[in-house]
Amino acid sequence: MSASISSLIKHPLVFRGRDHRHTADGEEARLPFGQANLDKACAGGGAAPGAKEARLPLGRANLDKACAGGVPAAGAMSIRALAGQGELQLLNNVLLQKAATQKRIIWLPNRMHLNPNWMSQTPYQQQSWVVNTTNEADALWACEQAIRSQACCCVVMYLAQIEPKAARRLQVLARQYDCLVVLVHPGHRSPGALPVNIDMELMFNSRQWFVHLHRVSGAWPQQHIAIEHPLPASNSAIVNAFRQYSNSAATAIHEVS
């Protein structure tokens, strides 16, 4: 292609069908429908190439900073964690933000049993569906259908193992259909970073919780990010109270005059 033709087709006033920025000031003129969700859809949502990706903060300052602001609102993320390491607690802020869309949240526990009493205490109970599958192939199929349906804002899937190919497929679909897919797996069998927006590992080292970021879109991977990961409940208040008041003379039951 000659330089003159090249310069001609790059002219800002020449309409190019695949490029949104074809006006002189670089902004595409759009007439709003007057309905927020429709206008957003017509604008390409958060998934338009080149557009700034919407991110949902996790609520932990240093982790959000390492993740370039939080978890991308559309796409897949992987959490490598053992059962009971508090992965849902870590994600709570993200799930709450996604739940605000009023779309469905699909849980694919994959042979685990979600506690109804726990779920009933969450704000997104009414919009949650638990899909029980007998094998991981069905779970992946159900996840894909949920993404494609555009009825779901988030899919939380527990797996024993996830292949990079399957992860990539979910990542592409989730970005296309504006859905957040959370893949929770132990991570032993996935040595490399998965092709998803965020691939993080939750680790506990004697008294401190760390997050290893194997992959982050928009930032560099980081290791040993210390986070606060409090227990859902503890006896610390009682222990502290006993510790404080057991040494106080003022609270002694029997005083010797």
Added chain:
Amino acid sequence: MHWLYLHFPRLQLDQFEQLHPEQTAPTVVIDGTDNTVCQLSAAAITVGIKPGMGLAEVTAMHAQTWIIEYSANSESSQLEQLATTLYAIASDIVCVASNGIAINLSPLVRYYQGLDNFMALCERTLTAQRVHFHFGSGTTIEIARVLARSRVNRVETEPELADYHLKNCSLQATELPAREMEQLNRIGIRKLGQLIALPLEEIGKRFSNRIITYLLAIKGVKQPPYSLFHPRKLFSQYLELPYAVESAPGLSRYIAVVLGNNCTYLQKRNLATDTLQFELQQREHDNLVFVVNAGTAHHHLSEWQMLVDLKLEQLTLDSPVTSLTLTCDQLVEFDPENLSLLQSTYSRHAENMLLGKLLARLGNDSVKTVQQINEHRQDYTLQQTSPLHNSPASSEANGQQPAWLMVQPQPLTEQTQILYGPERIHTGWWDENPVKRDYFLAVTGKGQRLWVYRDEQQHWYVHGYFG
């Protein structure tokens, strides 16, 4: 009265050709009672096969001929389907035998402002159904039937012309029994005109009253009583398969036909359904019944077809299927509110479609919403409800709850540190499952937060994980 008779000479073959449009080999339908050809395709005519030929003769003429066994049930079902379709354009319809439909034209002349208008609409409707048909008209159903079977294919409004056509018809086109027809042939009577010319008293001396009644109808003197057709209030269709199908996915193309009819039926009545019941007749086993549920009641063919295909993927047949029946009896009035394109709120349509897909592939109890129940024993809380049945949620907190539960508590085998507890649960003393446990939150060396309990025997168990 003026009747139109529609004669469908090859209903079963028409259906076969609809199901297998790719089939170009000669195809015949064999009547199992005498093993003779009763219906034959254009390709079969080309190779020289004729109606009435025996099975051996057919195979001798063309070894690669497709042979289908005649099924009266299949034709009756098709005829009912056609009558249901025609009911949209005509009111007084009579189903005659297994391959004829009579329509009373008298009220339609005024309604359609002329017979030609109605006939054009009728022919167009039947052509869309892809069936071969011939027609004739007369003052009684019997006259119209003879003319249709003689392939007159005209609607005569002038009595003289109709009479002329009738008299030229062969006795083969009548409903006279074969024995009586043979008797008449022997005395040289081969045309209907010759038979009509004979005095009824003379015929009465030699033939039964049944023949006299028939001749009175042919002469237009007296019409035998017929009951008018009324479409069923529920949809049900039987389909005989051209050959036994061994795998469930192979049934998809056949189910598509009845499914299409069902959706058309629903759309024309502004009805919808969320449940379809299929009954598969297996050759060597009992009938197999399965139900397909959709997330919401609707009447869209493509969506139902997708759900049925998903269900068929999961289905295992015990033996080849020879026929199937679709029944749709849970009908509701169609509510298009959810299908609005520009709804400001989130449309439930996509959600219902997803639910239908998940139920079809993973089973009817695979998708649940979670509801809290008033029970402190966690073994009883593994109860979830279907998303199709919403019930108000209880908001009462029930202590510190883990996200994940074990179906059966497992003995605690690893070293842990208790960081919270105890929470005592002492309940169920009034029934057969009393529980007295002290629950704790314990942490392992890897940071796993376990929900453990100690029972009365001081044994420790893991009951769940804090996610």
